[in-house]
């Protein structure tokens with residue numbers, strides 16, 4: 001099992017690291033400060049300028065769509081990409097700079113794997129070029145959405161169209177003015193259809209009549225404008241029947257193809273966030289003194305720093321192992337490994353970030369370090385793309401199967 005970076009990508013990785021540390025990280029604060037200027041749900045001229053100039057530099061250097069491990073991509077394996085995504089976790093604007101941001105990468109994956117030629121032309125090409133953005137709509141307010149068999153948004157056939165009715169919420173990126181397309185998980189089958197064949201995924205342009213953005217859901221009081229996590233109502237929204245992905249009843253099949261890579265990318269970035277928190281914690285604890293000593297030498301701070309280093313190393317190895325499992329091409333065998341890291345990476349990164357916040361005192365929870373925003377984001381990762389408990393269930397079931405000889 002080779003968990004190392006393919007050495008031919010080392011210069012690219014060094015350049016990504018340099019851009020993240022020297023150019024992108026310092027622009028995050030300026031980008032956020034612009035949110036309060038004018039309409040929160042449009043990009044200010046300065047925000048657009050920041051993003052577009054970073055994107056064009058990344059594109060010129062060939063640091064573009066690095067996530068795409070398929071034919072025609074830059075040629076990275078999932079293991080290779082883990083090293084890049086970790087760097088991108090260290091600045092808010094970094095994933096979009098390299099066209100590696102969620103939920104677009106997952107949606108591009110769906111169009112690549114399951115989209116018709118017409119869908120590829122209409123949506124995949126502009127997404128791969130970074131010209132538009134997209135959202136993925138699965139979660140609903142009225143059902144426990146960690147069990148996707150509960151998804152209820154109705155989608156019925158009417159002549160050459162499908163008609164959608166119902167509500168979705170927590171649609172990340174749907175507030176972005178550049179968001180042009182949704183991939184929506186819907187219910188098409190009745191109770192007589194087997195449970196995992198009742199659902200489908202359908203492509204809906206964001207300007208289809210009958211779509212209402214009801215509100216932005218807040219993450220600990222922050223609406224995360226201008227991208228947001230939107231609560232959306234569909235009232236008699238009509239789309240042509242050709243917008244159905246793969247065919248009715250194939251929703252679960254597509255969800256598996258989409259969520260595996262998306263989940264592990266979040267984990268890779270979370271490890272980068274843990275590294276950033278540890279670096280900030282170390283720098284602060286050496287610079288600042290209390291009771292006649294640097295903070296590093298007080299109380300249990302040595303242990304916190306040591307534990308953080310050990311946790312990061314363990315999580316990184318687990319993440320690389322899960323990435324390697326994905327590269328072997330058996331999604332079913334990789335799933336419990338992805339679930340393991342989906343529990344562990346956000347957990348350790350959140351713990352280390354919390355410790356770093358503590359080391360900074362009051363400044364740690366303020367806008368003067370990236371830690372507070374990072375803490376809130378990591379906390380959401382313990383829910384988004386499946387809550388911890390659901391992933392633990394997957395891990396335990398895989399473990400127990402070894403003793404019961406039940407089929408995978």
Ligand SMILES: Cc1cc2nc3c(=O)[nH]c(=O)nc-3n(C[C@H](O)[C@H](O)[C@H](O)COP(=O)(O)OP(=O)(O)OC[C@H]3O[C@@H](n4cnc5c(N)ncnc54)[C@H](O)[C@@H]3O)c2cc1C
Pocket residue numbers: 103136137138139140143144145146147169170171172173219229380383384385386387388389390393
């Ligand atoms: C910031 C953020 C961004 C998001 N982005 C998106 C997005 O872009 N698109 C989208 O569709 N959704 C998105 N989500 C929604 C997210 O995926 C759901 O919140 C998640 O799947 C859980 O669904 P739920 O909120 O309905 O919780 P529920 O299903 O109601 O679960 C609540 C709790 O029940 C418990 N529970 C559930 N199952 C088990 C079990 N098997 N064993 C033990 N306990 C269990 C757990 O404690 C769980 O946290 C986002 C969420 C957040 C916070």
